Amino acid sequence: MFDTNHPLKLLFLKENVIFIMICVLFCASCSVKRPLAPTPAIQLTKIEPPVLKKHTEKMNVAAEFKRIFEASRLTFIYPDQIDSFYKNNEYQPVLISRFMADDQLQTFEGYLMNVDAHGIDPQVFTVNRIKKLLDNYIHENARKKERESYRDAMELELVIADAIIKYSNAMQFGIVDPARVYINYSTPTLRPDSMTVIQVLKVKNLKAYLDSIQPKDKQYVALQKALKAEQENPQENDSTYRILKVNLERLRWKNKPLTDKYVQVNIPEFMLSVIDSGKVSLRMKVCVGEQALDKETPQLGSKIYSVQVNPVWNIPQSIAGNEIIAYAKKNRYYFANNDINVYRNGKLVGDPESIDWKSEETGAYSFKQQPGEQNPLGRIKFLFNNESSVYLHDTPVQAPFKQKGRAVSHGCVRVEQPLNLAYALFGKGEKFDQIKKAMANGYPRAKYIGLPLQVPVWISYYTAWADKKGAVHFYKDIYGLDDVLYKQLSFPFSQLY
Incomplete structure (x- = not known):
C-alpha cells in the first residue's frame, strides 16, 4: 500500500493522476464526432426524383401521388391521359424537375397571367392557385419538413400539368367545342385527342413550345389589336369587348x-x-x-x-306544309301557274286542281317546281x-x-x-x-x-372581321350566337370539353 504521507510517494501519485487525466481527456476528445459542416440551403430550383426515392421507407411516394391525383381527378379535363403519363413516369413530379431549373414555370405563369390578350379570363386556367402554389413552393418549402414539401410538389405538379394541357388546347383548338355549343353547326372541326395531350406533357422546352402555339393568323392578330385598344380605353358598355372575345374564340377553332x-x-x-x-x-x-x-x-x-x-326545286316539306298548301287552298290553279308538279306517294298527280286541300291529308304529297322564271x-x-x-x-x-x-x-x-x-x-x-x-x-x-x-x-x-388593311368591321348578331358563346366562355374550363 502507498504511504500517502511520504513526500516522494505523494509527488509520484500526483504526477500519475495528472497523466491519467490527460489520457482520459485525450481519449474523450478522440471519441467525440466532429461537428458536421453546415447543411446547405435547400435548392428549390430542381427536384431530383432519384433522391426523393430514398425516403420511401417513411412515405410511399407513388401511393401518395396517386392519392393526391384522385382527390383532384374531377377538376382535370383529361384525367385518364394524365394518370397514364405519370404511371409511365413512376408517379414522380417530372414537370417540376424539368422546368424549374431555368424558371420556365415562372415563364408559364406569365403566359397565363397575360391570356386576357386572347380574350380569355386567366382564371379559366386557375392561375391564382398556380401562383399561390408556385410561390409557396419556392419561398416556404425550405422551412417545411420533407414530407410536407414533397406533397406540395405533387399538388403543384398536377396543377401545372392540367394547366399546360388547357392552355395548349385553348391556343390551338379553342376553349369550347362549337358542335356542343350550336345546334346548326356541321363544320368539320379538329379537336384535341389523347395523343395530343400526352405529347404536350413531353415537351422539353416549355417557352419555345408556348411561343410556337400562339395564333398568328392575320385575322386573329387584327382582332387582338382591337381588343387591346378596347382594354386600354374601357367603356361602360362592354359590348365591343364581348364581340371581340367571342370572335377570337371562333378564330381559334380549326x-x-x-x-x-x-x-x-x-x-x-x-x-x-x-x-x-x-x-x-x-x-x-x-x-x-x-x-x-x-x-x-x-x-x-x-x-x-x-x-x-x-334547276328543279324539290320543295321541302316544311315549306310545302306552311306555305305551298296555303296558297293552293286559296287558288286551285296555283300549281299549274307556278310549274309545280304534285306527287302522291312518289307518283305524279295528273290533275292537282281536283284535290280539295282544305280536307286532304297532305303528308303523302311532295312537290317539285320545274325550271323557269317562277323558280325561286x-x-x-x-x-x-x-x-x-x-x-x-x-x-x-x-x-x-x-x-x-x-x-x-x-x-x-x-x-x-x-x-x-x-x-x-x-x-x-x-x-x-x-x-x-x-x-x-x-x-x-x-x-x-x-x-x-x-x-x-x-x-x-x-360578327367581327378585319379587312385587308387590318381594320375591324362589326356585324349584327342576327341569330344571337354571340350571347350563346359568351356564356359558354364564362364557364370553368372543365365543363367546356
Whole structure:
C-alpha cells in the first residue's frame, strides 16, 4: 500500500493522476464526432426524383401521388391521359424537375397571367392557385419538413400539368367545342385527342413550345389589336369587348379549309368571298336564312361538286306544309301557274286542281317546281353535301340585295352574281361556256355539270372581321350566337370539353 504521507510517494501519485487525466481527456476528445459542416440551403430550383426515392421507407411516394391525383381527378379535363403519363413516369413530379431549373414555370405563369390578350379570363386556367402554389413552393418549402414539401410538389405538379394541357388546347383548338355549343353547326372541326395531350406533357422546352402555339393568323392578330385598344380605353358598355372575345374564340377553332381555293360565306356580313391563294378573288352580296330557328342558315363545311343549271326545286316539306298548301287552298290553279308538279306517294298527280286541300291529308304529297322564271332557285344552284339540304343558288328576286339586312331566305344562300361565281369555280373553258349558254336559254331544261375539281365551301359566322388593311368591321348578331358563346366562355374550363 502507498504511504500517502511520504513526500516522494505523494509527488509520484500526483504526477500519475495528472497523466491519467490527460489520457482520459485525450481519449474523450478522440471519441467525440466532429461537428458536421453546415447543411446547405435547400435548392428549390430542381427536384431530383432519384433522391426523393430514398425516403420511401417513411412515405410511399407513388401511393401518395396517386392519392393526391384522385382527390383532384374531377377538376382535370383529361384525367385518364394524365394518370397514364405519370404511371409511365413512376408517379414522380417530372414537370417540376424539368422546368424549374431555368424558371420556365415562372415563364408559364406569365403566359397565363397575360391570356386576357386572347380574350380569355386567366382564371379559366386557375392561375391564382398556380401562383399561390408556385410561390409557396419556392419561398416556404425550405422551412417545411420533407414530407410536407414533397406533397406540395405533387399538388403543384398536377396543377401545372392540367394547366399546360388547357392552355395548349385553348391556343390551338379553342376553349369550347362549337358542335356542343350550336345546334346548326356541321363544320368539320379538329379537336384535341389523347395523343395530343400526352405529347404536350413531353415537351422539353416549355417557352419555345408556348411561343410556337400562339395564333398568328392575320385575322386573329387584327382582332387582338382591337381588343387591346378596347382594354386600354374601357367603356361602360362592354359590348365591343364581348364581340371581340367571342370572335377570337371562333378564330381559334380549326375549321377553316386548308386548300388554296375555297368559297366563304360569312352569315352576319351577308357576303360571299372566293379565296384563292390567300387573296380574295371575288366578293358579292348574299341573302341568308331568316331569324327563326327552322330557317337559319347553318354553319357548315363541305365541297361544291356540281352545279345544276335551270334547276328543279324539290320543295321541302316544311315549306310545302306552311306555305305551298296555303296558297293552293286559296287558288286551285296555283300549281299549274307556278310549274309545280304534285306527287302522291312518289307518283305524279295528273290533275292537282281536283284535290280539295282544305280536307286532304297532305303528308303523302311532295312537290317539285320545274325550271323557269317562277323558280325561286333562279337559273343555277351550286351543290354540296350537307345535313341541312341547303345550297347556294341564283334568285329571280333581286330587290333584297339592295337591303342592308338580308336575312330573308328559308336557309339556303342566294347569291347576287351566280354567273361570276360559276366562272370563279370552273374557270375559262368548255364547261363554263355550257353553263353560260344554258342559263341564257329561253326554253330551259335542267342540266347537271360537275366540277373537275371540287372546291370547299365554308359557311361561317363572324360578327367581327378585319379587312385587308387590318381594320375591324362589326356585324349584327342576327341569330344571337354571340350571347350563346359568351356564356359558354364564362364557364370553368372543365365543363367546356
